[in-house]
Amino acid sequence: MDLCEMEEEVASDALDTSVCAQADVHLVEEALAVQLAETFKVLSDPTRVRIVSALARGYLCVHQLAEALELTHSAVSHQLGTLREMRLVTFVKEGRHVYYALDDDHIAALYRLGLEHIQHR
Amino acid sequence: MDLCEMEEEVASDALDTSVCAQADVHLVEEALAVQLAETFKVLSDPTRVRIVSALARGYLCVHQLAEALELTHSAVSHQLGTLREMRLVTFVKEGRHVYYALDDDHIAALYRLGLEHIQHR
DNA sequence: CTAATATATGAACGATTGTTCATATATCTG
DNA sequence: CAGATATATGAACAATCGTTCATATATTAG
Numbered sequence: 380m381d382l383c384e385m386e387e388e389v390a391s392d393a394l395d396t397s398v399c400a401q402a403d404v405h406l407v408e409e410a411l412a413v414q415l416a417e418t419f420k421v422l423s424d425p426t427r428v429r430i431v432s433a434l435a436r437g438y439l440c441v442h443q444l445a446e447a448l449e450l451t452h453s454a455v456s457h458q459l460g461t462l463r464e465m466r467l468v469t470f471v472k473e474g475r476h477v478y479y480a481l482d483d484d485h486i487a488a489l490y491r492l493g494l495e496h497i498q499h500r
Numbered sequence: 501m502d503l504c505e506m507e508e509e510v511a512s513d514a515l516d517t518s519v520c521a522q523a524d525v526h527l528v529e530e531a532l533a534v535q536l537a538e539t540f541k542v543l544s545d546p547t548r549v550r551i552v553s554a555l556a557r558g559y560l561c562v563h564q565l566a567e568a569l570e571l572t573h574s575a576v577s578h579q580l581g582t583l584r585e586m587r588l589v590t591f592v593k594e595g596r597h598v599y600y601a602l603d604d605d606h607i608a609a610l611y612r613l614g615l616e617h618i619q620h621r
Numbered sequence: 622c623t624a625a626t627a628t629a630t631g632a633a634c635g636a637t638t639g640t641t642c643a644t645a646t647a648t649c650t651g
Numbered sequence: 652c653a654g655a656t657a658t659a660t661g662a663a664c665a666a667t668c669g670t671t672c673a674t675a676t677a678t679t680a681g
Contacts, residue, residue, distance in 0.1 A: 404565070404568035405557055406550050406553055407553035407615075411615070411618065412550045413546045415549045415611075415614045416543070416544050416548070416549045417544075419614060422536075422540035423537050423540040423544045424638090424639070425533040425534045426533075426639085426640095427537075428540075429527050432526070440657080440658090441658055441659090450640095451640095451641080452659090453642080453643095454639085455658090456658055456659055457640080457659085458639090460659075466621060474648065475647075477657080477659095485614075488613055489610060489617070492613065493540060494532070494536065496604070497535050497539060499604070541668095545668090561627080562627070572670095573628065574629085574630085575669085575670065577628055577629055577630080578630080580629095581630080595678065596677075597628090598628065598629095623681090624681085625681100627678080627679100628676080628678100629675080629676075630674085630675075631672105631674085633671090634671085635669095636669085636670100638668085639664105640663100642661105643661090644659100645660075645661095648658100649655085650655080651652100651653090651654090
């Protein structure tokens with residue numbers, strides 16, 4: 380729907396087009412909006428974005444991530460905890476190591492879409 | 501690449517597999533990570549998610565959004581300003597009204613992907 | 622012109638956040 | 652068992668954030 384079509388609709392609904400007509404606005408449910416916001420919030424930190432970019436290639440353990448990101452294990456572990464809470468990553472334990480990966484294809488897709496948006500402007 | 505493949509690679513690179521091998525981790529550039537995080541941060545607020553969900557249907561002015569969201573014009577205007585800064589929305593002026601819409605298909609796609617991720621678990 | 626409508630924005634407050642430090646738990650090696 | 656490695660987590664502090672209030676700008680109606 381382009382702007383012109385919409386303008387016509389507004390005009391046909393209200394006698395006085397100088398006053399904003401009450402549009403038939405469709406909103407996502409509040410609870411869903413909160414969950415969505417929480418998910419995006421997890422991705423709203425550069426460190427976590429870099430972790431996601433690394434995990435987009437496959438499984439990595441905390442130690443490997445810490446080395447690659449040049450951060451302490453603690454910092455990486457906290458960020459992974461955040462990613463885990465909102466189920467953006469999964470993990471498997473292998474002895475002392477805990478290998479993390481992106482939870483599903485949606486996460487990798489979100490990451491790539493975000494990149495595309497930034498690069499197309 | 502699944503976990504098993506990765507494990508083999510690690511083993512073949514290091515004599516002592518009890519110590520984490522330095523993996524060939526590919527990270528997104530820091531500057532890009534920052535921009536990506538900023539973009540996701542804009543979507544990390546329930547009010548802005550609801551605005552995006554409304555604009556996914558087409559152009560709306562501040563007044564219409566404020567009514568639909570049951571918020572003050574000021575609050576909506578501030579949130580739109582935030583969305584505008586990171587170019588998630590565009591707008592056109594029509595007399596006293598300012599009509600907003602999503603900037604491009606990437607934004608609507610991000611919104612829908614986020615919804616899918618939440619609903620598939 | 623004045624009054625009303627529509628939107629934008631600066632300041633400020635309380636709330637949330639990301640990081641660091643310290644410490645805890647778990648696993649492996651010898 | 653002791654010591655090293657790998658990860659997790661609680662506490663706390665500075666920094667950032669979202670909202671509200673008050674005010675400013677712009678357009679239209681009368």
